[in-house]
Amino acid sequence: MTKAYLLLADGTVFEGVSIGARGTSIGETVFNTGMTGYQETLTDASYYGQIVTQTYPLVGNYGVNGEDVESRRSWVRGYIVRENCEQPSNFRCAGSLDTFLKEQGVVGLCGIDTRRLTRLLREHGVMNGAITDSLAEKDALLEAINAYSISGAVEAVTVEKPFTEGSENGLRVALLDYGYKVNILRSLVARGCRVTVFPASASPADVLASRPDGIMLSNGPGDPSACGKQIENLREIFRSGAPIFGICLGHQLMALAQGGRTEKLKYGHRGANHPVKDLAHGRTYITSQNHGYAVVDGSIGAEVGAVSHVNLNDGTVEGVRYKNAPVFTVQFHPEASPGPHDSAYLFDEFVALMKERNLQHA
Structure with missing residues (x-):
């Protein structure tokens, strides 16, 4: 066994044992409360630039396989x-x-007190850190840790060119890839859709030229306010009148495109056990989440949209339904794999919106 360490930006050191790749890696240290789904977590592009801590004490007990991946690699x-x-x-x-x-x-670390680390992050907020197998140059490493910031995240994880999957005769969906999870694609294809995945840089003209019945905005990493071009594009796409369904980063970008604001949360929401209330149906669902930013409550004008879902832990905005357009977005992950699947009904609502619009234009 090889010793390894977690060095946090405030100088705190955790000593453990190295797993995975050897060396030193700097990132934003966060925690995930899920009891299962570690392979999905490792391959979720929304974790780009982050060091992930699992709060559940035993990880790896069911191994890995070639099916439970959410993207082409670990980020x-x-x-x-x-x-x-x-x-x-x-x-x-x-x-x-x-x-x-x-x-x-991926540089890994095991054998540390993850409960202590999680409590520290909950108290002080997410913090930059480094996993390393040597503290010989601790001062220089601390300087690098404190200088680290996540940038160019969406550009790093998005696909390079469009591709299409699903039924030839299905409803046409344009999926804008800001760091999409494969299960979003699977969920749409399972409902008979023909999905074309577009790079985040795709112009509104290119997206609309595919004559989509609906447009899907994916999850993704980083600060939503840094995605200026995507926000600008969404203003034009919104005006197209096509049904739009946004998830996570897609939800945040649409809010910004419609005049809303976002803010960074103290330690974010990451796990498969977050209670969210659907205000229209009066029901509470247990959801999967992975985000460090949230839409500021009240920042979207009442004439533009209304909050549709709220987080019952902290009251943050978890969904918005826009007025005068068939557009709705949620902060959580209704495509969640391995679960929970409580909120998968939102994909059915999206399909129903597309069918309704097609009938109106028939």
């Missing part, structure tokens, strides 16, 4: 667990977590 800057299972057991298991981290070049 995390580091991975921290209390205990790494070295002998996974599952009928779908095709390898261990440690092997997967090595293959993906």
Whole structure:
């Protein structure tokens, strides 16, 4: 076993054991409260630039496989667990977590008190840090840690060129990729849609030239206010009159495009156990979430849109329905894999909107 360390921006050091790739990696240190779904977490592009800590104490017990990935690679800057299972057991298991981290070049750390780390992040907020196998140059490393910031995130994770999947005769959906999770694509295809995935840089003209029945705005990483071009494009796409469904970053970008504001949360929402109330139906759903920013309540004009969902833990905005346009967005992940699946009904609502518009234009 090789010693490794987590060094935080305030100088706090956690000593543990190295897993995954060796070396030093700097990122924004966050925590995820999910009990399962570590492979989905590792391949979720929304974690670009971040060191992820799992609060659940045992990780890796069911191994990894070739199916439970949410993108083409892992985007995390580091991975921290209390205990790494070295002998996974599952009928779908095709390898261990440690092997997967090595293959993906992800520097990992295990054997530290993740509960203490999580409490520290909850008290002080997300903090830059570094996983390293040497503290010999601690002062220089601290300087680099404090200088680190996430930039160019969406541009780094988006696809290079458009591609299409799904039924030839299905409803045509344009999926704008800001860092999309594969299960968004799967959820649409499973409902008979023909989905064309566009790079985040795609112009409104290119997107609308595909004659979509509806437009999907994906999740993604980074500060939404830094995505100036995407926000500008969404203003024009909004005016097209096409049904639009946004998730996570897509939700935030649409809010900014319609005059709203976003703010960075103290430690974010990351996990599969967040209660959200659907105000229209009066029901509460348990949701999967992964975001560090939120739409500021009251920042969207009442004549433009209304809050549709709220987080029951802290009251933050979790959804917006826009007026005078078939557009709705949510902060959480209704496509959640491995779960929960409580809010998958939103994909059905999106499909219904597209069918209704097609009938109106028939």
